[in-house]
Amino acid sequence: MKIIIYILLLFFTPLVLLGQEKEQNWHMPDLSTDFETCAEGTFIELEDSIPIRGTLYRIRVPENWNGTLLNDLDYYKSANSPRNLKLLKMGYALSGTKRRPGRMKAYDPAHEIHDLISVLDIFEVSFGKPAYTIQLGCSGGGTVTIAMAEIHPDRIDGAIALCGATSPWMANTHLDAMFVLKALLAPELPIVDIPLRGKETERITLAWKKVVEEAQQTPEGRARIALAITIGQWPAWGGKGNAPVQNPDPNNTEELQLSMYYSLLGLLPSRGTFGTNMIELAAPGQIKSNTGVDYAAFFDNGDELYKNAVKQLYKNAGVKLKDDLNTINTSPRIKADASAKQWWSKPGRTHIGEPKIPFLRMSTSGDGLVYPAMVKGYEDLVAEKGYSELLRTAYVKRWGHCTFTTGEWLAAIETMVKRLESGKWPSTAPKDMNKLAKKLDKNSKAEYFNYRTVKKYNRTWLPSINDFVGDEN
The missing domain is CATH 3.40.50.1820 (Alpha/Beta hydrolase fold, catalytic domain)
Known part of the structure; x- marks a missing residue:
């Protein structure tokens, strides 16, 4: 020694x-x-x-x-x-x-x-x-x-x-915002099973960045970025490195949305946002899941001031929020593997x-x-x-x-x-x-x-007896 x-x-x-x-x-x-x-x-x-x-x-x-x-x-x-x-x-x-x-x-x-x-x-x-x-x-x-x-x-x-x-909570919280973006902006792009690094990761990163940058140029795109952050319960001002903008006034819709956009750019799937990729690789199987999720209810659970901004942005864009929520809710879901839930239950x-x-x-x-x-x-x-x-x-x-x-x-x-x-x-x-x-x-x-948090956190998960034994049902 x-x-x-x-x-x-x-x-x-x-x-x-x-x-x-x-x-x-x-x-x-x-x-x-x-x-x-x-x-x-x-x-x-x-x-x-x-x-x-x-x-x-x-x-x-x-x-x-x-x-x-x-x-x-x-x-x-x-x-x-x-x-x-x-x-x-x-x-x-x-x-x-x-x-x-x-x-x-x-x-x-x-x-x-x-x-x-x-x-x-x-x-x-x-x-x-x-x-x-x-x-x-x-x-x-x-x-x-x-x-x-x-x-x-x-x-x-x-x-x-x-x-x-x-970890399982974090993985699904990350999934929700990305699922909104996939459903409304880029159905063809992946949001799970992304490699930690390499050319494929770089390609996915650049593709998602382009989608979000283009969305920010239109009123409906800006509204959808705000919706993703709000449903995902991600911070409107948060990320890695240095803050690209000042902490926004949550009562100022434009200021808040701009901060959401810059935060989202830094949190898209990439080599630098390895957290949930690491969680996905840990267990034998995929832990992320949104089967049975009602994204309209998830929106309702969000930060009250974020929700106000989303509603105002949708009104400005002339797009119906209800229609987009329906699109999200009818999009193909991701199911967790029983082996992964069993592993994370321990x-x-x-x-x-x-x-x-x-x-x-x-x-x-x-x-x-x-x-x-x-x-x-x-x-x-x-x-x-x-x-x-x-x-x-x-x-x-x-x-x-x-x-x-x-x-x-x-x-x-x-x-x-x-x-x-x-x-x-x-x-x-x-x-x-x-x-x-x-x-x-x-x-x-x-x-x-004194932090203003969400009305209710969307992704609390407690293992059931079926999860412990690895039952698919």
Whole structure:
């Protein structure tokens, strides 16, 4: 095992515990040895791979460890980020993994959870049991965090998921907007089973881009672009890279539609929008499906201001919205394979709305990869199952996926620590979260805000008994 410095944990024995008071934190590792030094302080580091699976992991314990461990899917590569170095200086121990090679074509959040549990095992053997263990992560790290809050309350005390997806939900949310575009603008173009990369992917990307660009030049095309975003419950202002336009006034129809157009261009099937392609490749079979979907009802569930804009755009274009909804509803559907639903039904691969520990879920409003509307679906599911007291949600007004500032991360972590220590949630109101973020990192932007979400999320999916056993019926 590669150990940056030798760790003299043998001094940390049950014999020592006999003379310690409870408040002396018996779980602290021996700190009499030399430490690795960095600009943010001194720490012990373990870096190695998990036996058999070979996943790389990293653990750092600072000299001033406060007893709390933060475990993150992506810690291996982000250990020297400003955020994680600051957390180390604040006294947090940090641990986590590196994403597995070949993940794009063999994605499995359940395996990633196994790796994270292994890291917790290694930590406890090496340093003792933390006072609190908080699982956290962004994107795929958020996905496994949600699952761990549901299925591993024995191993973690709190969870913070940032821009975390429920994969089958995300796949179908992506499908809906593309299905509207296919039905109304380009029946000949594919929207499923698109390769991750290569000439065929490039051809499909260029074809879809041309269709959308041409649609934007006509009143009816602009109306249909807005309809796709609204039915799909995609953000009107969101995507990858830099925002091409300012965050629009949702009461200004032209401004809102233009933002929808630019957002859509960045979210069309391409090598850069690999998220749902990766989900499609994970299971044996196709998980996307819209059999039995009523797209008129899906439209009604959308953002109220988006719907107002769609109605105004259709009126301006002289096209009947009802006719287009009928065209969409009568278009050939896509059916999920029973093998795919069976695969995604397994614990750790999907979410069922039952967090069993304090759980803070966060999203950026301009996330075009993991759509913020999914948070509404999870909130409603949690409420239905009676777990609302354990869940809090928060939103940051910013373009992009996982574009949180250091201060916003720190505010989330500090909020969770207060919840664990007191047994009660502190305020998660935007003004209080922003105040806390600025206190913890004065140089960071702090843009928590009250987010206007959809009326009802369209794509909540819970596996049935037939899904578990792989029944086609």
